[in-house]
Amino acid sequence: MEKTDPNITAMCRPAPGEAGKTGDWRDLRPVIDHTKCIPSVKKRAACYLCWLFCPDGVVKPSIPVEIDLEYCKGCGICAEECPAKAITMIPEGGEGTT
Amino acid sequence: MSRTEILTGNQAAAEGAKLCHIQVVSAYPITPQTSLTEYLSQAIESGEIKAEYVRVESEHSALSVCIAASSVGARAFTSTSSHGLLYMHEQLHWAAGSRLPIVMCCVNRGVGAPWSIFNDQQDSISQRDTGWIQIYCRDNQEIIDTLIQAYRIAEIVKIPVMVCYDGFVLSHTMMPVEIPDAETVDAFLPPYHAHTILSPEDPRNINPVTFPWRRADQDGVMCDGYMELRYKLQSALEAAGETIAAVGRDFAERFGRDHGGLLWRYRTEDADVILTGMGSIATEATMAVDALREQGIAAGVVGLRVYRPFPKAAVREAFRDAHAILVMEKDISYGYEGALCSDLKAAFYGTEISAPIHNVVAGLGGRDVKARELAEVTREILDRIAAGQPEGPTTWLNCRTDTPTE
Numbered sequence: 001m002e003k004t005d006p007n008i009t010a011m012c013r014p015a016p017g018e019a020g021k022t023g024d025w026r027d028l029r030p031v032i033d034h035t036k037c038i039p040s041v042k043k044r045a046a047c048y049l050c051w052l053f054c055p056d057g058v059v060k061p062s063i064p065v066e067i068d069l070e071y072c073k074g075c076g077i078c079a080e081e082c083p084a085k086a087i088t089m090i091p092e093g094g095e096g097t098t
Numbered sequence: 099m100s101r102t103e104i105l106t107g108n109q110a111a112a113e114g115a116k117l118c119h120i121q122v123v124s125a126y127p128i129t130p131q132t133s134l135t136e137y138l139s140q141a142i143e144s145g146e147i148k149a150e151y152v153r154v155e156s157e158h159s160a161l162s163v164c165i166a167a168s169s170v171g172a173r174a175f176t177s178t179s180s181h182g183l184l185y186m187h188e189q190l191h192w193a194a195g196s197r198l199p200i201v202m203c204c205v206n207r208g209v210g211a212p213w214s215i216f217n218d219q220q221d222s223i224s225q226r227d228t229g230w231i232q233i234y235c236r237d238n239q240e241i242i243d244t245l246i247q248a249y250r251i252a253e254i255v256k257i258p259v260m261v262c263y264d265g266f267v268l269s270h271t272m273m274p275v276e277i278p279d280a281e282t283v284d285a286f287l288p289p290y291h292a293h294t295i296l297s298p299e300d301p302r303n304i305n306p307v308t309f310p311w312r313r314a315d316q317d318g319v320m321c322d323g324y325m326e327l328r329y330k331l332q333s334a335l336e337a338a339g340e341t342i343a344a345v346g347r348d349f350a351e352r353f354g355r356d357h358g359g360l361l362w363r364y365r366t367e368d369a370d371v372i373l374t375g376m377g378s379i380a381t382e383a384t385m386a387v388d389a390l391r392e393q394g395i396a397a398g399v400v401g402l403r404v405y406r407p408f409p410k411a412a413v414r415e416a417f418r419d420a421h422a423i424l425v426m427e428k429d430i431s432y433g434y435e436g437a438l439c440s441d442l443k444a445a446f447y448g449t450e451i452s453a454p455i456h457n458v459v460a461g462l463g464g465r466d467v468k469a470r471e472l473a474e475v476t477r478e479i480l481d482r483i484a485a486g487q488p489e490g491p492t493t494w495l496n497c498r499t500d501t502p503t504e
Contacts, residue, residue, distance in 0.1 A: 007322060008197045008330050009294055010308045014301050015316035
């Protein structure tokens with residue numbers, strides 16, 4: 001008789017934090033200037049390139065835009081892509097990041 | 099009703115794939131496999147095979163497509179040769195590690211450098227350690243029959259199967275082939291049910307980073323670490339030999355053709371010297387054995403059908419009474435000897451088999467291998483053994499080592 005072992009392929013249900021709280025990998029933190037961020041300035045859903053480009057899905061396309069720092073690894077792609085230059089990467093533990 | 103047609107090896111493989119109701123084909127043409135993919139694309143285009151043919155830019159992508167298709171529950175097929183197979187190397191590991199029952203034809207061809215389009219088995223032998231089952235066919239009938247068996251085997255043991263056959267020697271050579279009737283194949287090969295079906299309704303991350311240790315997933319279910327999953331692949335391969343033999347027996351009952359399961363024998367009952375090899379070189383050896391027997395030498399052939407999983411118990415039994423063993427192969431593990439020769443010697447370790455074992459590397463890059471040459475080299479090696487030389491050096495059959503002159 002064929003033995004059935006459902007667990008022969010590595011797999012999991014997609015869920016936040018499968019690899020742990022990856023925010024503590026970060027050494028640069030994204031800080032949004034809401035006086036420049038387009039959805040905040042226009043007060044409507046707009047742009048959201050940070051959300052589109054974030055490789056970890058930690059940007060919430062809301063007004064204002066929010067970044068989940070529990071999982072953000074600090075890669076800086078959002079800051080690079082922001083057409084309004086509203087996101088600055090600031091060293092963790094440095095000034096303004098307490 | 100089955101029907102008999104005169105087919106090339108590649109046509110036989112295409113007919114086999116058709117009978118297996120393949121659902122996704124993705125392949126990139128490479129000599130000598132090309133005509134196989136052409137037959138399949140024509141048959142899919144005309145509606146004769148109801149499958150999706152996914153055109154890709156490389157063999158790496160071809161197998162990636164098959165991996166994806168198999169993961170969503172489709173019976174997937176690909177085929178390649180030589181550099182195409184080497185280009186797939188990474189995905190071979192992914193397919194086996196994901197335990198997907200993909201079937202691939204490897205139409206054996208030599209590997210560069212320098213370029214060769216001609217036959218040897220260096221391509222598939224160099225993929226030995228990727229976790230695939232490897233079966234070597236000796237003629238075109240065995241190609242179609244093995245392909246049908248391969249899906250059944252793969253879907254039971256959940257390991258991909260490589261059906262290997264010699265380029266040109268079989269792929270482009272016409273032979274009478276009995277094509278089984280579709281109903282008998284359908285009864286033999288039930289539809290594929292994937293052990294994991296990816297679907298948008300129930301999404302899964304397949305093959306995420308797997309840690310060295312066991313670890314609870316997001317639902318609190320304890321999941322295997324990397325090493326446990328690798329152990330499961332290895333133990334499944336070790337157990338697959340029994341399945342391959344059983345599927346071969348069932349095939350023989352239903353279709354009336356028994357290709358031997360793990361290995362086949364020819365005139366070995368009273369044989370002192372046993373010639374062994376895989377694929378068409380073993381067929382050639384049967385004719386060498388006939389010639390040797392006419393000269394009073396009790397010779398026989400053991401043809402290895404299955405190379406991985408290595409049929410250790412079966413070879414121990416098959417070579418038990420041999421007084422001399424000649425391993426003839428179209429590959430070389432550079433810096434040592436033929437891969438099959440090493441594996442056979444390892445299988446005999448700790449047993450009473452102590453016959454001299456000589457390795458003959460032959461037919462690399464398409465150099466012709468004739469039965470009379472195999473008979474001659476057998477006689478030479480028997481003389482060396484009689485002179486007290488129990489093993490090696492490896493003989494390079496028909497390979498000239500002098501400087502070429504006008």
